[in-house]
Amino acid sequence: MTGPADRPAGPDTTAGQWLAALGGQPAATAVADPKPPTGAELAERMDLLAIPAPDREEVAAGLPDPARDPARWEALVRCHQQLYADPGPDAPSTVPDWPTAPAALGSAGRYFYVHLYLLALPHALERQRRLGIPDDVVAATFADLGAKLTTYRLGHGTGGFDRQGWIVRHFRGTLHRLGRLQFERGVLDTDASGGDAAAAGGPAHGDPVLQVHIPGDGPLDPAGCDASFAAAREFQARHFPGTPHRHATCHSWLLDRQLADHLPAGSNILAFQRRFTAFGARPVGDDEVLEFVFHTPPGTADLDRLPQTTTLHRALVRHLRTGGHWRTAHGWAELP
CATH class of the missing domain: 3.40.630.120 (Aminopeptidase)
Structure with a gap:
């Protein structure tokens, strides 16, 4: 179950302002920056996140290239850093302030946080391996992202994802x-x-x-x-x-x-x-x-x-x- 804090935050801004805000947020982490997956690797990650068939083509097509779409890629990298930032031993773990993308970005915005979690998956899986979490528990846990894609389509009549704050828990373990x-x-x-x-x-x-x-x-x-x-x-x-x-x-x-x-x-x-x-x-x-x-x-x-x-x-x-x-x-x- 999710609560009001896990819902999309705030009114839409323009696409440029939104990307600039995400790319400019401070973050500090020792985790290496992500690399865009392609081909079989991308399909394997989508399988583990249980991304439904109706969403897969759009998700794959919209994954940004660092050279051709540097603003969106930089925003994804910064969100990746925030996702895995260490708050320190005495600081409470908080969910990053990630507003939903403005409508002007279309499909690229609706799937922006799916792209984030596709990029973030290798580090999340490494955390699970270090903890010794069984494979069946890992699969059941991460399949929740696909479930949220299904409910988004049922509610909005189109593909997308707006539970970016909720899925932080799964990826942080x-x-x-x-x-x-x-x-x-x-x-x-x-x-x-x-x-x-x-x-x-x-x-x-x-x-x-x-x-x-x-x-x-x-x-x-x-x-x-x-x-x-x-x-x-x-x-x-x-x-x-x-x-x-x-x-x-x-x-x-x-x-x-x-x-x-x-x-x-x-x-x-x-x-x-x-x-x-x-x-x-x-x-x-x-x-x-x-x-x-x-x-x-x-x-x-x-x-x-x-x-x-x-x-x-x-x-x-x-x-x-x-x-x-x-x-x-x-x-x-x-x-x-």
Whole structure:
């Protein structure tokens, strides 16, 4: 799941201003500058990122040449440096400020950050190898980029990618997919969550936690979730032994307790909710619900035109039609 911070940032600027801003942002990293892949190497990288067939030709055609398109290439190199910049031992890891490309750049802009991640893949894979991450986990983790290309096309009717901030986690090695769920290493920030979990026996502010994210590519069946949670603690202990994790947290509309009033008692979503103890703030999350379930970009949903083919579809739309709002909620759980 992604939140508002992972959405495209700010209004469009002109193409020249946007490229100049990206190329001029400061960055410091010891990682070598990328080189453009070609032929079989490019196809192999697209395979690992699970880039869908409808996007591949445009992605390959738009990959810039350093000599013929120096401004766009310099912007990509600078973003590559920012992606792998070391913030230092005492600095928090932050997502770079990468605004979505202006419409004037067309396909080259819509796929700009796909090109970035194609260039950044070799270093990301080297990090995974150093950590001993199994190949199947690596493949499942990086396939999320292709999934975001699919949802972009469903929402916009054309090819593109606007989840540049979200995929930073995968390439820096802080997020991995373990079966049905994704787990991201982080710390609890009670300021961001709007509440404290420690009073109920949960994690305290600053404690290490595994943040749970739910890919939207299949049923949320309890057996699959059980297997993911069981794998998570062992995975972290094996590959990141320096930071023990006792708790998982989740921030999602799927934890909105209002869903119990609309779904059957035995639904997978309600079973998922029961894993977590609620805490913190519950801001309105209508846009997140409509985007995740119906693939409608924020502010564009027409309730009368949304599909009503499942119990969840009907419940979500009925609640909004009657003036209700869905909420994004926080929850914590002990890892098994």
